[in-house]
Amino acid sequence: MKEYKAWHVNGFLALLAAIISFAGGIALIVFGSDQLDPNIFLIVLGIVLEVIFIVAVSSLTIVQPNEAKVITFFGTYVGTVRDSGLWIVVPFTNKKKVSMKVRNFNSQTLKVNDAEGNPVEIGAVVVFKVTETAKASFDVDNYERFVEIQSETAVRHIAAQYPYDTFTDNDVQSLRGNADEVAVEMMNELQNRLAVAGVEVLETRLTHLAYAPEIASAMLQRQQAIAIVSARQRIVEGAVGMVDSALKQLAENGIELDEERRAAMVNNLMVAIVSDRGATPVINTGTLYS
Secondary structure (H helix, E strand, C coil): CCCCECCCEEHHHHHHHHHHHHHHHHHHHHHHHCCCCCCHHHHHHHHHHHHHHHHHHHHEEEECCCEEEEEEECCEEEEEECCCEEEECCCCCEEEEEECCCEEEECCCEEEECCCCCEEEEEEEEEEEECCHHHHHHHCCCHHHHHHHHHHHHHHHHHCCCCCCCCCCCCCCCCCCCHHHHHHHHHHHHHHHHHHHCEEEEEEEEEEEEECHHHHHHHHHHHHHHHHHHHHHHHHHHHHHHHHHHHHHHHHCCCCCCHHHHHHHHHHHHHHHHCCCCCCCCCCCCCCCC
């Protein structure tokens, strides 16, 4: 279905004509029937005015701001009215209201498996609006329900493409570490799914992300262990750089150390820098060799 503009004109004149027709028709019927010799002409004219009143009333429709009316005439789509106000359209038509407002859909918390097979709980909010009223009305059964189902399907599919988190490879995107990128990909996929319903996706965001309760404690320990290893690796890299810099400065100042003293100095510096506790100084009253 393709949306197009329906024929419509100002409805206030039609409303005025309908009121006049109704009042005039009643008056003519009463006046024509009140005589001893009924005036058939007046009665017929009154009935005609009442028919005109019924036709005029059936053609009136009110369109609110940020709303559209989809007009169908005995099962045939004749167009859409988007302009707000009182309008007269084709008589004896069905006028279905479609909201053009921006709306939110907050998905339920879904339990899915991430790319590593870990069960996670995930939820998202989808901001959308209807842009094609004909598609929203005729191409899907219920576009609001369609948005809900497709949104949850997209959330499940995207969650399965990424691991929950990663500490070892910075090039790998994760649900927790790359929330913006995941949201953009989810929006693109959801837009492709909802195009058939004439719905535009304005924004998607993850609102809930956590490990499933049955593995939450174990995964927390895993995260802590990986974080500790990663932090230790950074500390060791920094310590090696500091020790190398210290040895170079000693050499530049003319202080020469043999291999054994150099190894002892490296050992002491590494222990002092890498240790997670304060170093306890030890005074050596002898020499390195005694």
